[in-house]
Amino acid sequence: MAAPGENLRINADRLWDTIMEMAKIGPGVAGGNNRQTLTDEDGEGRHLFKKWCEEAGLEMGLDEMGTMFAYREGADPDALPVYVGSHLDTQPTGGKYDGVLGVLGGLEIVRTLNDLGIRTKHPIVVTNWTNEEGTRFAPAMLASGVFAGVHDLEWAYDRKDAAGKRFGDELERIGWKGDETVGQRKMKAFFELHIEQGPILEDEDIDIGVVTHGQGLWWLQVTLTGKESHTGSTPMPKRRNAGLGMARVTELVHEVAMDYQPEAVGAIGHVEIHPNSRNVIPGKAVFTIDIRSPHEKVLDEMRARIEAGIATICEALDISFEVEPVGHFAPVTFDKDCVKAVRDAAERLGYSHRDLVSGAGHDACWINRVAPTAMVMCPCVDGLSHNEAEEISKEWAQAGADVLFHAVVETAEIVE
């Protein structure tokens, strides 16, 4: 396949302005975004993305999970399309670039091809996957998981948020439930551009992460049940303190992850304490453990050690426990040819690059099961993400989008 000329580049100013325009929807309180999945703000962001896609001559498809597929014709309509995208939903205290850079980077590819009057043999489809974050409705990467056959559609519709609202009902409420069967689309390849969400590229002053693998993950929801009682008049030996249990499990998760350094991480991010009153000993604690590693064996060992530790902690405190896996994916190895297209593009364009294992999960991790897939990463300031202070430079966005452009266009094959 003829590679695009090294002078073929995207329009960095237009990409940057488009990202800043999207950032106005669902603003956070500290400069980032709160555009959680299936909220009115998510719906508003979808409408804006659809408007831009239609202005670029794309035809919008929508599946039963609300995933958006903006289709650009190819010279050969029977050729399998090349898909490119990520997600527009954010964390409650999210940044402007997590996910958004990958969706709007895909749109910028189309806009640039339109500017240059370039046709490709294979159609190109810019994609916005519903509920990548999993913060309002667990698990993460929900729609791409249904698309890849990992989750059943009805099971996904039944996921509930903290207020007890169903995913399926909320998708209907915001008016973004499509008719297309999830997963029917066949892809020649899928590419995703994403900020690194870690410090490696910036620390090493490298422009591009060529993502060869993604680490695996377990999300374990733990419910500890003790007994509510007065914080003043209940003698210490008689307490059944679920809050203390949660604190000890939090320390346990950290210690276990530290035993497998540098190839493991672990923390507790979501916590609900009941009744959460200043002078009541917590009778119940519900929280989610997030452990990750590039190695399946490490991941499983960590899980086993943590579950055994929870039993020991609860016995000592006379509290009961339940552990429910609410999210999991095995470590991912991305497609060698797609990874090579990314690496060759960075080389051709003169961007410094290095192979990288993704610390975060991405829709690409599931789509890799049903199509040849690879990811492009760019640095982010201090490696910070899932924080409103998340920041990248326009140059980093340009480097990432240029490499994405070349990888996608080379795979879609330019028609002279």
Ligand code: HGY
């Ligand atoms: O959890 C993750 O890794 C992703 O940000 N949803």
Ligand code: MN
């Ligand atoms: Mn993301």
Ligand code: MN
């Ligand atoms: Mn994220």
